[in-house]
Amino acid sequence: MVNAGAIVISSLIKTHSNKAERFDYVMQFLKSMAGTEYVGFSNATFQSERETGDRNYAIGYYLKEKKCFPDRADMIGALDFYFQLCSIEVTCESGSVMAATLANGGICPTTGDRVLSAESVRNTLSLMHSCGMYDFSGQFAFHVGLPAKSGISGAVLLVVPNVMGMLCWSPPLDRLGNSVRGIHFCQELVSYFNFHNYDNLRHFTKKHDPRRRTDDDPNKSVVNLMFAAYSGDVCALRRFALSAVDMEQRDYDSRTALHVAAAGGHTDAVTFLTQICKVNPYIKDRWGNTPLDDAMQFGHDVVISVLQKYQHEYKDSSSSTEEKNPAMDTMKNSV
Known part of the structure; x- marks a missing residue:
């Protein structure tokens, strides 16, 4: 490389x-x-x-x-x-999504589109692991044990297969053309988490395993999701979606993240929840209001147009699904 x-x-x-x-x-x-x-x-x-x-x-x-x-x-x-x-x-954000596409077997995690075949990803990661860090590749494979690619801009693109991708950037380079801080960060990351290719996931207890799910309080998950929607923080919403969080979960008033984002007029957050997460726009809170009702109440015209357009798309997709599955009509009638 x-x-x-x-x-x-x-x-x-x-x-x-x-x-x-x-x-x-x-x-x-x-x-x-x-x-x-x-x-x-x-x-x-x-x-x-x-x-x-x-x-x-x-x-x-x-x-x-x-x-x-x-x-x-x-x-x-x-x-x-x-x-x-x-x-x-x-940017670091776009480069990390590229790395995540490689970590996700060639499917872009933010759009769901297949960009590369699984075989191409395997070949690319093999090359990155063996020669992606110039003449430092051997030492990097030994100490970090992950596929990576550096550039003379000071960027280091790192892939943790089946987990995540990241890109860090720090311009000062060493004599081999790699980012000094970038390499240090990768080494510190692997010393804390068991991401090294040859770390034993079962018996290596000295390191942390972020892949192992903990019994977190479900209420905390709802609060974090709602706060991200209230702040219009699309990056946080994307993190939750990629972590398999239910983006339609409700708070004590039966309000969803889409309700909160629509009420706050956060167009980008509403677009992400509708176009990427494909949440249900017809969910009503305990007062009987939909996200569109909230947007109308607070006069957010752009959000209103986004939600109206999405409601038509959602209704069309739902009707086409029912046509393909006639058993659903039978089930509804029986209910």
Whole structure:
């Protein structure tokens, strides 16, 4: 996972398409991996790479001499494409969703879309585990034991298979081109949690296992969910949804998180609960009000339009499900 391989890969992507189509293809792929989070492009970085990438040009000519490129491939074009891909921007949030997509077997956890096949994920994680941290990869595999990929921007993308993904960023690099604080964080993480590939989950009692469910007070879960909806904290709502929390659970007034977010006018939270979590918009609280009623009472026009549109979609999806399952009509009649 170094420059020479990346340059050759750049020459193999969409070989029969023009430059714009090739770049759009990769951008759409990365955006689908990142779900709804930010993926951008830095033209300043692209121009700098293009003007100062003497070593990459040398690698390109050497690869051309050894006939590593496909027939009739444009080596300079491949390098330009490579420089473009080196200039794609992400945030810690979007990078962590990309890592979580790899941890989730190729399915983006925030959208539910399959982005990669299970076999591609396995191959990618194998490469990341063996050579994702440059010349530090062997020591990283020994001490951390997780697939990761570092970059000279100071980012370290870490995958805990079947659990989570994360991206940490700290620009100061060591002599091998890895983030100093990023590596330290990964080592501290594995020293506290039993995430190392060879930690024994049954007998390694010195470390914490966040995968083991505890008997938390269910009332605490409701309070945390409602507070996140009251604050409009989409990140917290996403954490709850990914932790298999029931997003339709109710408080003592039979109000759901959608009720609270709609009453507060938090459009982003309402959109997340409806479009991603697919909660029931017709649940009524103890006063007989739906989330739409709350939004109307407090005059949140944008939320009202979102909920009205979603109610039609929810009703259509429910009716189509009943058509596909005629046994449901029989059950209703019997009840």
